[in-house]
Amino acid sequence: MQLTELVQKIAEEFEDTPKEQITAITKLKDLEEWSSMHALIIIALIDNHYDIILTGEEMIDAQTPTDIYNIILQKQANK
Amino acid sequence: MAIFSVRNVQIAGVSACVPKNKVSNLDYDWITLKERKLLIKTTGIAHRRIVPKGVCTSDLCLLAAGKLLQELHWQPQDIDLIIFVSQTPDYILPATAIILQNRLGLSKNTLAFDINLGCSGYVYGLSVVANLLQGGQMKKALLLVGDTSSVGTSPRDKSTTPLFGDAGSCTALEYCDLPNTTTFYNLQSDGTGQNAIIIEDGAYRNPIDEHYTFAYQEHQPGIIRNGQNLALEGMDIFNFTLREVAPNIRQLLAHFQKNLSTIDYFLFHQANLLMNESVRKKLKIPKEKVPYSLKDFGNTSSASIPLTMVTQLQTQLTQQKLSLLLTGFGVGLSWGSCLLQTDQIACPDLVEV
Numbered sequence: 001m002q003l004t005e006l007v008q009k010i011a012e013e014f015e016d017t018p019k020e021q022i023t024a025i026t027k028l029k030d031l032e033e034w035s036s037m038h039a040l041i042i043i044a045l046i047d048n049h050y051d052i053i054l055t056g057e058e059m060i061d062a063q064t065p066t067d068i069y070n071i072i073l074q075k076q077a078n079k
Numbered sequence: 080m081a082i083f084s085v086r087n088v089q090i091a092g093v094s095a096c097v098p099k100n101k102v103s104n105l106d107y108d109w110i111t112l113k114e115r116k117l118l119i120k121t122t123g124i125a126h127r128r129i130v131p132k133g134v135c136t137s138d139l140c141l142l143a144a145g146k147l148l149q150e151l152h153w154q155p156q157d158i159d160l161i162i163f164v165s166q167t168p169d170y171i172l173p174a175t176a177i178i179l180q181n182r183l184g185l186s187k188n189t190l191a192f193d194i195n196l197g198c199s200g201y202v203y204g205l206s207v208v209a210n211l212l213q214g215g216q217m218k219k220a221l222l223l224v225g226d227t228s229s230v231g232t233s234p235r236d237k238s239t240t241p242l243f244g245d246a247g248s249c250t251a252l253e254y255c256d257l258p259n260t261t262t263f264y265n266l267q268s269d270g271t272g273q274n275a276i277i278i279e280d281g282a283y284r285n286p287i288d289e290h291y292t293f294a295y296q297e298h299q300p301g302i303i304r305n306g307q308n309l310a311l312e313g314m315d316i317f318n319f320t321l322r323e324v325a326p327n328i329r330q331l332l333a334h335f336q337k338n339l340s341t342i343d344y345f346l347f348h349q350a351n352l353l354m355n356e357s358v359r360k361k362l363k364i365p366k367e368k369v370p371y372s373l374k375d376f377g378n379t380s381s382a383s384i385p386l387t388m389v390t391q392l393q394t395q396l397t398q399q400k401l402s403l404l405l406t407g408f409g410v411g412l413s414w415g416s417c418l419l420q421t422d423q424i425a426c427p428d429l430v431e432v
Contacts, residue, residue, distance in 0.1 A: 036237075037114070037117050039313075040314065040317055043317050047361075053322050056315040059314050
C-alpha cells in the first residue's frame with residue numbers, strides 16, 4: 001500500500017473538492033464538503049481495498065490521510 | 080455455541096403492512112440539500128413510510144396477519160402459538176403478543192409472548208417458533224414482527240431520523256413432516272455494544288419519575304435529542320457489521336457443509352446501502368441475488384427482511400422453490416443467519432394503511 005494511492009482513493013470520494021486540494025496532510029474534516037457520511041464512506045473504502053476495518057474512535061481521531069495510512073499500517077502489522 | 084438446525088418446520092406464508100404516509104429524504108430540511116443528496120446516495124434510502132400518531136407496530140402486524148390468514152384459509156382456532164418480535168410494543172406490560180391473541184380472535188389455548196429484539200429479530204423469531212413447532216404437537220404458528228422506530232427518533236437528529244421507516248409483518252409457520260423442511264441457524268450476541276443503538280430512558284434503569292427532565296441536548300452538530308430518543312453510533316455499527324456479518328454467514332454454511340452458490344437469494348436486514356453492499360462484496364455474492372427494499376421503505380428494523388420478501392420477491396416466493404439465506408444484525412448487539420427453503424408460499428400484496 002502506498003500513501004499516494006490512499007490519498008487518491010480518498011480524494012475520489014469527494015465530488016466537489018478539486019483532487020489536487022486533497023493531499024496527505026489535508027485535514028479532511030476541514031474540507032467544506034466534509035460530512036459525517038464521509039466517515040462511513042472512508043471506513044467502507046478502507047475495508048474494501050485494504051481489508052482493514054477502522055473503528056469509530058479511530059475514524060474520529062484521524063485527521064489526515066496520513067493518519068489513516070498509519071492506522072492501516074499498524075493494524076496490518078497486528079493482524 | 081448457537082449453531083443448530085431444526086427439522087420439520089416450514090414457512091406457509093409471509094405478509095407485510097406499511098403506513099400509506101410517505102416521506103421523502105429529499106425534503107428532510109434539518110440538513111442541507113447537498114447533505115440530503117449524499118445521504119440518499121450513500122444509505123440508499125430515498126423514501127420512508129411513517130405511522131400517524133397513535134398507530135402502533137401491533138396495528139400494522141394485525142392487518143398483515145389478517146390478510147395472510149385469509150389467503151391461507153387458516154382459521155383463528157387453528158393457531159397454537161403467536162410470538163411478537165419488536166422493540167416498539169404497545170405497553171411496557173403486558174406483552175403485546177397476548178393483546179394480539181385477543182385482537183386476532185385466537186383461542187385461549189394459544190401460547191403467546193414477546194421477544195425484545197430489533198434488527199436481528201426476524202431470524203431469532205424464526206428460530207424460536209421453529210423450535211416450538213418441531214415436536215409436532217403444536218402445528219401452526221404466527222410470527223408477528225415489526226417496528227415503528229420513527230416514533231422514537233428525534234426529528235433534529237440527522238443520524239437517525241432519515242434512516243428509519245415503519246412496518247409490520249406476519250409469517251405463518253407450520254409443522255411439516257416432509258423433506259427439505261430443515262432450517263439452519265447461527266445466532267450471536269455481543270453486549271459490549273449495548274450503547275451502539277439505545278433508547279436510554281423510560282424503562283427501569285433510567286425511569287421517568289418526578290425528577291426526570293425531557294431536556295434536549297446537542298450531542299454533535301446536527302444531532303439534538305433527549306434521553307427518550309433513539310441514539311445511534313453510526314461508525315460503531317458500521318465497524319460491527321463489517322467485522323461480524325460475513326464470518327457469521329461463512330460459519331453457518333461451513334458448519335452444515337452448504338454452498339453459498341446454491342442459495343437463490345440473500346435477504347439482509349436493510350440497514351443502509353453502503354454497509355450492506357460492503358457485506359455483499361466481502362462474500363462475493365452477485366448483485367441480483369441481494370434484493371433491497373431500502374430505497375422506498377428505509378431501515379424498518381425487525382420488519383426489514385419480511386418486508387423485502389413481500390415487496391421484492393413476491394413472484395418468486397409464490398411460484399418457485401427457493402433456497403434463502405436471511406441475515407439480521409444490529410441493536411444489542413445481536414446478529415444471526417438462517418438458511419431455509421420455501422416452496423410456493425403464500426405472499427399477498429403489501430398492505431398499506
